[in-house]
Amino acid sequence: MRVVPIPTNRPIARFDDIDSVYGTEDAKYAALIADVKDRHAHGQPILIGTTSVEKSEIVDELLTKANIPHDVLNAKNHAREAGIIAQAGQKGAVTIATNMAGRGTDIKLGRGVAELVGEAEEKEHHYNGLAVLGTERNESRRIDNQLHMDAFETELYLSGAYDHMNAILEFHPGAGGTEAHDWAGMLFRMYTKYCDSHGFKYKVLDYQEGEEAGISSATLEVMGKNAYGLLKSERGVHRMVRLSPFDAAHSRHTSFASVNVMPELDDSVDVEINPAEITIETYRSSGAGGQNVNKTESAIRIIHHPTGIVVTCQVERSQMQNKALAMNLLKSRLFQLREKERQEKLNKINGVKKDIEWGSQIRSYVFQPYTMVKDHRTEYSVGDIQKVMDGNLDGFIDMKKKEVNIESLLEVSLI
Template sequence: MATPDFAEQLKALDATLTSIEKVLDLDSIRTEIASLQEEVGDPGLWDDQANAQRVTSRLSGLQAEVERVTGLRGRLDDVEIMQEMAAEEGDAAAEAEVTSELVKIQKAIDALEVRTLLSGEYDMRDALVSIRSGAGGVDAADFALMLQRMYIRWAERHGYTVEVYDTSYAEEAGLKSTTFAIKAPYAYGTLSVEAGTHRLVRISPFDNQGRRQTSFAAVEVVPVLEQTDEIDIPDEEIRVDVYRSSGPGGQSVNTTDSAVRLTHIPTGTVVSCQNEKSQLQNKASAMVILKAKLLALKKAEERAQLDEMRGDVQASWGDQMRNYVLNPYQMVKDLRTEHESGNTQAVLDGEIDDFIEAGIRWRRGQAA
């Protein structure tokens, strides 16, 4: 028989999961899945590749969403049976396993509950992440590289696809800037709370006197657009520059002028792409980035909140949202939510879910 504590925990988790199921409306999701499966079965679907990719991506995301919820429901049912069997047999090892599984289920349900808080217009979209080094010289450039790795590792941990569009290397080490897409359902809504200035304090590996250095990097997150989004950019408003792709230290990695830089003249927005093999491919990818940034700008202006939407920050003292302290002590702390972790290496290795979830809950509280 289950202990009172276990029974109470199980009851609370069941109530939370039931509430999540109602909010997500699984019946509606299954209806949409059936409709999308019919589209996928149409032999002419791939005549329009962009639409076909949208349909298949949407189908895959919804199927994963249903599997995630039903999988948790199954685990919740199983753990109750496991507890009853362990108690009947007096098996301490089995009871310890039940306790461990219950903790894992609790964490998974908490994460799923956070997902229900993402109800913004573009929250379901893929995320376009841009990182640029700020104050701090070569340490800031190295920090930008560390943040890029952190977000890519986070995506890899979840099985999400990452596509790097542009990387501008600094002369000595690290990055001046980088732009990459993380492709997953709700990637934008999830990562949008990461936008802002990040601050690093450590003993500089680039200082021969071993002094402590403070450096900054700015993170911008915008949603990736779909064909149905209305962003029309007249050709005369865009300046196109082509150049050769470069790698670390400025070395040329391409013998042709395949890299593309687009400048939106009215707003001064500049984007570039150099990771594709051809100039045509790079131009198409750069246009995707430009449209995403212009949409973010448009929405922000409508709400008179440009800084919040674009993450348009100075990447310097006074406006940081998270500190990464590696010396004289080890601590990562979010200044908005007060969430912190002493395992700095794990955080920089992509274990940032707790920070993201705290950020989403904090944002919902601010909006209430």
């Protein structure tokens, strides 16, 4: 098997300086701040990697005393994470990062920085490109490796024909009544929080409230670069375990809700819909997105008789706009069904026995008697469940990337 350097899609000007060793912590940090001050004066973007929040706070305090403007990237700044990362490669930016794993793909060099990288081999490279500095031995090298590997993984994982498209998410509670409806509503909130923290815009296409809590169904359109590629691995059944707030005895309940993820297709994808095979119905809008228009029958329901697929849309004021959105949603559902059937045929031909059913259970969220979120496909788990429910899904998505990429590389190596 031939081994090639990764990534291969573009040249990389990379310079690896030897580690500097100091006799005391004070001397080490003094040298670090002096280096940052010098590079910052020349406009070079700087990423300072630390191994703990405590060390980040030390560097934060020292940079503040030195009057060097900077950002701190850690769990405390989760809500600002996307914005901080987006600016980390800009001219003059200084960023402290407790852990860069999974974040390197979003760092892009700004104007006045990227132009210098190509000249780095012909001139003094000290102030060119992104400077990666570490507070511990080999830390800068570890982060630098992570940055390159993250970029490669994302390029491979997001190389599908439809990964660049917007995404459509559908939420449906499983059996269990109020408890399941509430869980579906919690998942709906979790993904809107993910969108907020990653710069994605979203629109509620349909929202049906549960009788007592949560939702009976909802559809969300997520708009932004690679929205489908990033969210496609979230398709499946999500399981919750907790002491029910709706049970007088507060007994332990297990609830399920499904999340379906589809690409929002553009005109480049042809899906034929025979008008004779669909029924279009109108009804009054209700719930989120429909409060302002529930006096008229502006909401649309489309039934596709050959497949039994039913789609609804009530977000717009006009019946015509809702009809157009509902037709696009039906197009995505039919495309997904077609792709599923195609994949099943390929698996049968190739002798692959793989569970590709979108309804398979993918993740468990345990609130009591302990807190844990565990992905059953990758075995990745975290204990801070509230952080996950607030939209921090990066760890799960990154681990799924690694799994998919390893499978892809193995398939390539066997060809």
